[in-house]
Amino acid sequence: MPTPLQPIGVFDSGYGGLTILRELVGKLPQYDYVYLGDNARTPYGTRSFETVYQYTLECVQHLFDRGCRLVILACNTASAKALRNIQQLDLPKMDGPNRRVLGVIRPTTEVIGTYSRTGQVGVLGTRGTVTSESYVVEIEKFFPELRVFQEACPMWVPLVENGEYDNPGADYFVRQHIDRLLGKSPGIDTILLACTHYPLLLGKIRQYTPIGTTILSQGRIVADSLADYLLRHPELEVECSKHGQRAFLTTDSPADFDRQATVFYGEPIQSMHLAL
Template sequence: MITNQPIGVFDSGYGGLTVLKEIVRKLPQYDYVYLGDNARTPYGTRSFDTVYHYTLECVQHLFAMGCRLVILACNTASAKALRNIQQLDLPRIAPDRRVLGVIRPTTEVIGQYSRTGHVGILATTGTVTSESYVVEIAKFFPELTVVQEACPMWVPLVENGEHLSPGADYFVRQHLDRVQQRDPELDTLLLACTHYPLLLPKIQGFTSPAITILSQGTIVADSLADYLNRHPEIEAQCSQGGKLAFYTTDSAENFERQASLFWGEPIQARKLTLSI
C-alpha cells in the first residue's frame, strides 16, 4: 500500500483507468491509488441509492488509505453519488477532504468544441436517466442543444474484449445512427463513459470526419491540474513520489488481465475486501 497521501481514483470497474492514464501523463509527480469495484460492476443499471452506497463505501476506503483527494472517474458514480457525498457526507465524516467527479470538468468546456451548437452525449443508461449532463451543460452553455443516447451494450463489449470485433459493429453503428438521426446538426459527440474510448476506432468509422469526438481523460486531467493550482492547500497534501497502486474488489488476477486493455501495459493489483 502507498503510504503518505496519494490521490485516489475510483471507478466501478476498469474504465477509470483511461482517465487515470491521462492524469498520470499530465501529472506524473504525484502518488495515485486506483480502486475498481469490479465485484459489483456494472453501476450503470443500478438505482441511485445503490450507486450512492457503493460509491461512498469505496471513497471511505480510499480515505482510509490516506487519500485527501478522490476523483470519481466514473460517470454513473459522478451522476448518482457525487452531490450527496460532497454536500451530506464530507462535512460530517471528512470536512478536510475533497471528492471530485468527471461530469463537471467536461460540461465546463464542451461548448467550446461545437460550431453548430448541437452536441450528443453517448453514455450508460444510468447516466442518461440522471439527466446530469443536460442539467450541467445548461449552466455553462444554455444555448446548446443536447441529445442523449444510452448505449447499454458498449460496456459489456469492452469488458469482454469484443470492442474491436466485427460483431461489435452492429451495436456501435445502431446508437451512432440513432443520435445523428435525432439531431442531424450535431457536430460534437461526447463519450460520457470511461469505457468508450476503447471503441473509438469503430465510432470514428461510423461518423463523419466533421464530427468532433471527445474523450474525457485529457479533459479531466487538465481540470485536475487547474484545480490543484487553484487550491494549493489541497495540492500540498498530495504526496509526490510518482507511485501507483491498483486495487480491485474482485479477483486481482482477473483485474490484471483485463486492465491491460485499458492501461496499455501489464499492472499488478491487489484485492480489497470491503468491510464498511
C-alpha cells in the same frame, strides 16, 4: 519515520476509470495515485441511485482511510448518481482533515460548448448516466444556448469488458446507437463519450460518424481540469504525496483485473484484492 503516503484516489466501478488515470499520470506524473475498481459489483450503470450512492460512498471512504485527501470519481455513473450526495451530505460529517471528492461530469461540461460550431452536441453514455440528465443540467449552466441530445448504449460496456470492442461483432451495436443519436438531429457536430469505457470503441465510432465530427473522450479534459484545480487549491496540493507511486485495488480477482487492466491502462499492472 517515512511520511505516510497521501495519494490521489481514483475510483471507478470497474476498468474504465483506468483510461482517466492514464491521462492523469501522463499530465501529472509526480503525484502518487491509488486506483480502486469495484469489479465485484459492476456494472453500476443499471443500478438504482441509492445503490450506486452506497457503493460509491463505501469505496470513497476506503480511499480516505488509505490516506487520500482528494478522490476522483472516474466513473460517469457514480459522478451522476452519487457525487452530489457525497459532497453535500457526507463530507461535512467526516472527521479528520479537509477532504475533497471530484467527478468527471463538470470538467467536461465546462468546455464542451467550445468544440461545437452548430451549437448541437450528442452525449453517449450508460442508461444510468443518460437517465440522470446530469449532462443536460450541467451543460445548461455553462452553455445555455447548446442543444443536447442523448443516447444510452447499454451494450457498449459489456462489449468492452468482454474484449469484443475491436471485433466485427461490435459493429452492429456501435452503428445502431450512433445512427439513433444522429437521427435526433442532423446538426450534431460534437459527440461526447460520457463513459470511460467508450474510448476503446473510438475506432469503430469514427467509422460511423460523419467526417469532421468532433469526438470527445474525457481523460485529457479531466487531467487538465485536475491540474488547474490543484493550482487553485495549494493548501490541498501540498498535502498530496509526490513519489510517482501507483497502487491498484480491485474488489474482484486481481489476476482477472490485471489481465483486463492492461488494455485500459496501456501497460502491465499488479493489483491487490480489497474486501468490502
